Amino acid sequence: MKLVIPNPGLDQRIPSHQDLERMEKEQVSDRPKWDNKAQYILTCVGFCIGIGNVWRFPYLCQTHGGGAFLIPYLILLVLEGMPLLLMEFAIGQRLRKGSVGVWRAINPYLTGVGIASMLVSLIIGLYYNTLIAWIMWYLFNSFQDPLPWTQCPLNGNRTGFVDECQRSSTVDYFFYRVTLDTSTSIDNSSGIHWPMVVCLLAAWTFICICYIQGISTSGKAVYITAILPYIVLAIFLVRGLTLKGALSGIEYLFIPDVNELMNPTSWLDAGAQVFYAFSIAWGGLISFSSYNPIHNNCMQDAVMLTAITGLTSIYAATVTYSIIGFRATEKYDTCVSENIRTLLNSFNLPESSINTTSYDAAFNHLNSSHPDVILGLDLQTCDMQKFLSEGVEGTGLAFIVFTEAITKMPASPIWSVLFFIMLLCLGVSTLFGNIEGVVIPLKDLNVLPQSWPHEALTGATCVIAFIMCLLFAQTSGLYWVTLFDNFAGSVPLLTIGLFELIAVVYIYGIDRFNEDIKFMIGHKPSIFWQVSWRFISPLIILVILVFYLVTLAQKELTYLVWDPNSDVFPVQASVPYPPWISAVIFLLAGVPSLAMPVYALCRLVFVGCKKSPLWHDEQIK
Amino acid sequence: MLERIFIFLFLPSVLAAQLCKPDAPEGFKVRLSIKTALQDEAYEWDGNERFLFQATLAFAMSRHTRQEFNVSNILVCDETPRVSFWFVVTSPDDPSQLINRGKVEAAVRMSRNRINSAFLLSDETLEFVGILPTLAAPVEPASPPWLIVFGVVMGLVGAGIVFLLVSTVLQKRRKKNQEGDEGDDDEEARVKTAENGCRSDGIYNTSFSEDEPNTQM
Numbered sequence: 038m039k040l041v042i043p044n045p046g047l048d049q050r051i052p053s054h055q056d057l058e059r060m061e062k063e064q065v066s067d068r069p070k071w072d073n074k075a076q077y078i079l080t081c082v083g084f085c086i087g088i089g090n091v092w093r094f095p096y097l098c099q100t101h102g103g104g105a106f107l108i109p110y111l112i113l114l115v116l117e118g119m120p121l122l123l124m125e126f127a128i129g130q131r132l133r134k135g136s137v138g139v140w141r142a143i144n145p146y147l148t149g150v151g152i153a154s155m156l157v158s159l160i161i162g163l164y165y166n167t168l169i170a171w172i173m174w175y176l177f178n179s180f181q182d183p184l185p186w187t188q189c190p191l192n193g194n195r196t197g198f199v200d201e202c203q204r205s206s207t208v209d210y211f212f213y214r215v216t217l218d219t220s221t222s223i224d225n226s227s228g229i230h231w232p233m234v235v236c237l238l239a240a241w242t243f244i245c246i247c248y249i250q251g252i253s254t255s256g257k258a259v260y261i262t263a264i265l266p267y268i269v270l271a272i273f274l275v276r277g278l279t280l281k282g283a284l285s286g287i288e289y290l291f292i293p294d295v296n297e298l299m300n301p302t303s304w305l306d307a308g309a310q311v312f313y314a315f316s317i318a319w320g321g322l323i324s325f326s327s328y329n330p331i332h333n334n335c336m337q338d339a340v341m342l343t344a345i346t347g348l349t350s351i352y353a354a355t356v357t358y359s360i361i362g363f364r365a366t367e368k369y370d371t372c373v374s375e376n377i378r379t380l381l382n383s384f385n386l387p388e389s390s391i392n393t394t395s396y397d398a399a400f401n402h403l404n405s406s407h408p409d410v411i412l413g414l415d416l417q418t419c420d421m422q423k424f425l426s427e428g429v430e431g432t433g434l435a436f437i438v439f440t441e442a443i444t445k446m447p448a449s450p451i452w453s454v455l456f457f458i459m460l461l462c463l464g465v466s467t468l469f470g471n472i473e474g475v476v477i478p479l480k481d482l483n484v485l486p487q488s489w490p491h492e493a494l495t496g497a498t499c500v501i502a503f504i505m506c507l508l509f510a511q512t513s514g515l516y517w518v519t520l521f522d523n524f525a526g527s528v529p530l531l532t533i534g535l536f537e538l539i540a541v542v543y544i545y546g547i548d549r550f551n552e553d554i555k556f557m558i559g560h561k562p563s564i565f566w567q568v569s570w571r572f573i574s575p576l577i578i579l580v581i582l583v584f585y586l587v588t589l590a591q592k593e594l595t596y597l598v599w600d601p602n603s604d605v606f607p608v609q610a611s612v613p614y615p616p617w618i619s620a621v622i623f624l625l626a627g628v629p630s631l632a633m634p635v636y637a638l639c640r641l642v643f644v645g646c647k648k649s650p651l652w653h654d655e656q657i658k
Numbered sequence: 659m660l661e662r663i664f665i666f667l668f669l670p671s672v673l674a675a676q677l678c679k680p681d682a683p684e685g686f687k688v689r690l691s692i693k694t695a696l697q698d699e700a701y702e703w704d705g706n707e708r709f710l711f712q713a714t715l716a717f718a719m720s721r722h723t724r725q726e727f728n729v730s731n732i733l734v735c736d737e738t739p740r741v742s743f744w745f746v747v748t749s750p751d752d753p754s755q756l757i758n759r760g761k762v763e764a765a766v767r768m769s770r771n772r773i774n775s776a777f778l779l780s781d782e783t784l785e786f787v788g789i790l791p792t793l794a795a796p797v798e799p800a801s802p803p804w805l806i807v808f809g810v811v812m813g814l815v816g817a818g819i820v821f822l823l824v825s826t827v828l829q830k831r832r833k834k835n836q837e838g839d840e841g842d843d844d845e846e847a848r849v850k851t852a853e854n855g856c857r858s859d860g861i862y863n864t865s866f867s868e869d870e871p872n873t874q875m
Contacts, residue, residue, distance in 0.1 A: 174804070176807075177803075177804035177805075177807040177808050177811075178803070178804045180803050180804075180806075180807050181799060181803045183797060188796035188797065189796070190796060191793055191796065195792055195793060196790045196792065196793070197790070197793070198793070232804075235808060236808075238812075239808060239811060239812060239815075242812065242815050242816070242819075243811075243815055245819070246815050246818050246819050246822070249819065249822055249823075250822065250826070254822070381740055382689060382740065382742070384740075385738035385739065385740040385742055386739060386740055387739040387740060387741075388691060388692070388693040388694060388740065388741070389693055490826070492822075492823060492826065
């Protein structure tokens with residue numbers, strides 16, 4: 038297909054195949070290099086496998102029909118994720134530059150794509166590192182027995198617990214009050230919560246040291262941060278499967294509901310999850326690939342990475358739901374025991390007359406003989422399904438459901454330490470790619486001077502980012518993190534991904550791209566890749582993007598708040614956002630998405646001015 | 659005469675029946691959950707256990723009021739298979755007078771531990787309905803452990819950063835000295851060319867692609 042937008046001067050901007058061969062032979066490039074292939078693969082695996090695999094994918098899997106969700110997920114993994122992955126790998130390896138450099142080399146008007154990638158990476162990095170700070174706080178607090186989230190503090194006269202803790206639960210109280218000191222709304226902030234500042238400092242310093250010399254330090258750190266989660270997941274799998282009720286959780290996760298496949302939201306959520314899981318459009322993957330030797334087999338890497346991501350998601354989902362099943366069973370048993378106790382106390386029956394198995398029969402018998410008494414008792418309905426489906430996504434999963442489940446296991450501090458180290462490793466390895474996608478473009482754009490050593494670049498970025506992160510250390514920090522999560526990481530990434538595909542296929546030229554891949558790995562990409570790059574992947578991304586925009590435009594902007602004074606406490610209340618939030622959303626989602634067209638426009642205007650007669654005369658002279 | 663004998667004989671129990679009844683104004687309901695607490699080692703609730711209860715309560719009252727209470731001053735009634743019952747405390751001076759609720763509550767509170775241990779039970783399994791137990795304070799270590807761990811981690815990270823920076827500086831100095839020793843112009847030129855990548859033929863001209871946006875934007 039000869040549809041290529043004319044792109045003059047491309048050959049002058051990019052190294053030719055002969056140049057690349059010579060550079061490879063003489064080894065005289067100043068770019069950093071991977072010590073070995075394993076480091077590169079582990080870095081990419083760490084980048085792609087993040088906290089989302091533990092707390093987002095299992096939830097999606099379970100709500101969209103369990104085992105049946107794997108069908109759209111795996112199909113879209115192959116049709117949407119893999120082609121985009123190979124595209125980013127190949128273009129980075131071929132043009133040997135970071136994200137801004139690559140798009141600038143393809144066409145200077147496309148620099149906006151690189152700038153957008155950098156902005157998105159920066160914004161996501163800010164709130165992602167806040168999550169890391171929360172994980173670190175929990176990790177630091179896990180080195181004690183009993184764990185601090187097992188107890189409520191006492192109230193003034195020591196006859197009961199603090200009201201907020203009594204009405205919700207110890208884990209809720211620890212997360213919302215002790216850790217975050219959550220205020221009641223996003224515009225209601227009573228200052229900075231200093232333990233959070235301390236943890237943010239720890240998080241940013243930790244990232245700084247891991248990335249301080251670029252991939253020479255982070256490449257060594259990934260041996261631990263990419264491999265440790267798998268080991269910990271295995272330990273939790275063994276532990277989880279030996280707990281009571283684990284199988285009910287796994288059943289709940291995987292029992293297929295084929296009707297859900299007819300529901301378009303399942304496919305759209307699967308597509309979005311694949312897109313975010315692969316960290317496409319962050320710019321990090323392009324950067325990492327540019328450090329590869331020129332003949333590295335990027336196609337094999339793309340396929341391998343796709344397979345690893347898919348399998349890890351399923352693996353993590355199994356572990357997660359075995360623990361969720363355990364917790365739900367515990368809660369159910371506690372609920373039934375409570376009811377039994379109430380019945381025994383009110384009817385003065387001997388203690389062992391009702392147990393969990395005979396509860397229903399006894400309840401019915403008593404209800405038929407004394408219905409008015411039963412009514413007055415206000416017994417809770419113990420619903421296993423409800424326990425299995427509550428709080429199983431996002432921060433709620435890690436900090437509330439899992440922490441509660443851990444307190445019920447013997448030797449809780451060990452499990453807590455293991456769990457939070459695993460989350461820390463998952464998050465930190467993703468952040469390496471993130472910070473690569475921020476520092477290298479900043480260097481290429483000359484925002485940070487080129488002459489500075491890498492240590493200074495990393496240090497400066499981390500310090501500035503830490504100061505910006507203090508926004509999340511406020512008491513309203515939780516709401517800001519949720520806001521960033523919802524808006525910074527959705528629409529902009531899809532837009533950038535779409536622009537990237539269009540740029541490579543139609544501006545760089547798919548034929549030239551095929552030739553490059555043939556030069557690099559020895560054979561042209563097969564018909565599958567051709568069709569998916571040209572039609573399937575852009576179409577899928579476009580559909581998801583349109584759907585997102587439509588949903589966003591239609592829905593009322595509300596968010597959940599932790600308000601002890603609300604009627605629905607301890608469930609979070611849904612309140613509308615304040616009016617100024619639209620400006621913030623525009624900054625988060627609009628600015629990166631529009632960066633590419635705006636930059637191209639500005640450049641057009643600037644070049645137009647240059648081409649005016651006055652300038653022309655100067656040039657001639 | 660016979661009637662009087664009968665009245666005297668039955669008066670205490672009649673009085674007791676009148677004084678101790680469910681929802682008695684000065685009485686408390688007690689609930690024991692022996693099987694929950696002791697499972698296999700649970701004992702049966704019988705007359706001896708009741709006697710022990712009366713004795714411990716008499717002990718508690720004596721301890722609190724410094725009056726001497728006897729087992730007969732503690733009246734127990736309305737026992738159920740649940741193992742729950744009501745009790746009232748009569749005054750040692752006048753068996754028809756009940757000790758008021760507040761005093762009993764205070765006495766029980768004061769000796770709660772002793773009463774619990776007599777029955778091998780705890781605050782949750784030996785309930786005095788209406789008397790809230792004083793809760794144990796949550797375990798709080800002297801210095802917050804998280805600060806200690808944080809200190810350790812930050813110390814290691816700080817040391818690591820310093821070590822890396824110092825080693826980089828030393829490496830750079832060593833390289834400079836090496837280059838100074840060899841003092842080869844060709845070598846230097848080649849090194850410089852490789853680093854800047856702009857002059858020699860064959861190596862692609864990066865100055866073109868890098869300068870362009872600098873001058874234009």
